[in-house]
Amino acid sequence: MRNILCSLIILLILSSCGKKEIKPVSEEARIAQEAFKLAEVIKNAYIKNDRITIQRNSTKDGYREIIEVMKSFDNAELTFSPRKVEIEDSTVYLNLTWSGIWSVKGKKIEDRGLTIFVMEGKPLRLSRVMRENPFKQPE
Numbered sequence: 001m002r003n004i005l006c007s008l009i010i011l012l013i014l015s016s017c018g019k020k021e022i023k024p025v026s027e028e029a030r031i032a033q034e035a036f037k038l039a040e041v042i043k044n045a046y047i048k049n050d051r052i053t054i055q056r057n058s059t060k061d062g063y064r065e066i067i068e069v070m071k072s073f074d075n076a077e078l079t080f081s082p083r084k085v086e087i088e089d090s091t092v093y094l095n096l097t098w099s100g101i102w103s104v105k106g107k108k109i110e111d112r113g114l115t116i117f118v119m120e121g122k123p124l125r126l127s128r129v130m131r132e133n134p135f136k137q138p139e
Contacts, residue, residue, distance in 0.1 A: 032085040035092050079100070083096055117129060117130075
């Protein structure tokens with residue numbers, strides 16, 4: 001009887017500790033994750049010179065801001081490090097630092113900076129690049 005009672009107590013303790021409560025993701029966190037993902041999609045499209053993907057993930061003005069400053073390159077490496085996300089009404093401001101290495105005709109060019117991607121809509125689309133545009137390959 002004593003063994004059965006001890007076994008029941010152990011089973012109750014183990015079963016009560018084994019369940020993890022799953023907390024729902026807040027709307028702000030979901031929007032921030034979407035903004036990070038969008039920045040990566042646009043960065044990867046830029047590296048591949050995939051203008052169609054850039055256009056699909058940008059507004060007309062956002063697409064124009066990227067395309068107008070793009071220069072040809074043989075190879076590019078671009079790294080984004082998100083710093084802060086601000087959400088005001090339906091507009092998202094993604095602050096990030098970036099660093100890049102471009103190869104042009106055998107010459108390597110390095111640059112880095114701080115930029116703000118302005119994103120709008122549902123799903124989010126890039127509408128503006130503020131501060132230092134990482135898609136403007138240095139000369």
